[in-house]
Amino acid sequence: MDSWRALADQQAGVLSWRQLAELGVSRGVIRHKLASERWRRRTESVLTTTTGPLSPEQERWVAVLHCGPDAMLGGLTALAVHGLTGWTRDEVTVIVANPDSFQHVDGIRPFRTRRPLERLRGPGALPCCRVEPAALLWAAHERNPRSAAGLLAAVVQQRLTNATSLLTWVDALRPLRRAADFRALLRDIEGGSESLGEVDVVRMCRAYGLALPARQRARTDRSGRRRYTDCEWDLPDGRTLVLEVDGAFHLEVGQYTEDVRRQRGLTRPDRIVVRATTDELRREPWVVAGDLVALGVPRAPDAAAG
Structure with missing residues (x-):
């Protein structure tokens, strides 16, 4: 009955029904914990061993466990885990292979990709996309091209990665929307620009012969x-x-x-x-x-x- 404790400690007190079944915890034990209000159900497939408001870390664990064993955090959510500041969003983005394999939950935004998920996954207990594919995939699907470019500049400026690594991933993620624009932007950043404003200055100089x-x-x-x-x-x-x-x-x-x-x-x-x-x-x-x-x-x- 205590086989779940180590996993709960590793996952900020968040567990999925699938994990509990694999650990041999019976449904009767789970129902008793829930009925006695020691645990709390958060989605149809995820519960927590705490009953209060969820912390940001718990929200991420709930989202990724709800979306299945191969899911991982992506987009701005993954980048926040890696340390990005100034790009906060309320929803939790989760990269999945099949968004129809789980029930929709408010606050969880599934992002579907056909790319092999293991290639995108970074190290660590919390399933999370690497910095470079997380940034590039978000930028490729962001409606505002200016915001897309701003994010790529931000991850370099905040030292989460560098322009050379991002350029390598532009090719690795082929086909990628806006790839040509990203290459041009990243070459400018590689040349010394740390912000989108500095990139704008370089492009102005080229356009007007300065x-x-x-x-x-x-x-x-x-x-x-x-x-x-x-x-x-x-x-x-x-x-x-x-x-x-x-x-x-x-x-x-x-x-x-x-x-x-x-x-x-x-x-x-x-x-x-x-x-x-x-x-x-x-x-x-x-x-x-x-x-x-x-x-x-x-x-x-x-x-x-x-």
Whole structure:
């Protein structure tokens, strides 16, 4: 009767009826535990040895056990397990081979794939997709291409993987929607861009014939704090022009104050710091390019020759 305890400890107190049957726990024992309110049924095929609200870890275990023995966490859920921040969703995404093999449950989003599941699965007790296929499959099926690109930039920026590994998986997951777009994006990230805004700057420079910037240069501000700038150009007159790219979260009052302080601390007589928004770079890149040229950013060698 106690054969379930070790497994329950490993799975945050979540067990499936199938697992209990394999351990030899009778249905009578299970019904007694439920009737005495020591255990609680969470779905038709999953129960918990705790009766209170589910923790995030328990929610993930319930979802993956409900969807069958081969299922694994995928999409943003898997990436959150791997440490991704800033991309929270309430629903739990589970990669499955056959979404019709279990009952629908609110809050669980099955994602069907015909790819061999074992190739996608990462290490660990909690069945979870590897970072690279989790990110690429989510991005391939995300309706907003901008969000898709933003996620791939985020997993690299947050050091969950690198652009080279993602490029390898683009080929491994063939056929993959948006594969050509992903390759172009990841090559830009591989070249030094850490955010989608930096990628936008590089693409603007190519489109309007500007020299490509250095990205993520380490600088020390006047307070002695180490900073990494988004984009920099060494100008012909010996000065340096720094372009900081602001996403939507930079509009928050606290972040705006930090950005202003950062800009002031990095500015010196030989270093100019200016800013642009991701919205400008996306909607009016020619305006930003013109301002950069006016500030001294040189033309790309091939553009100057032409």
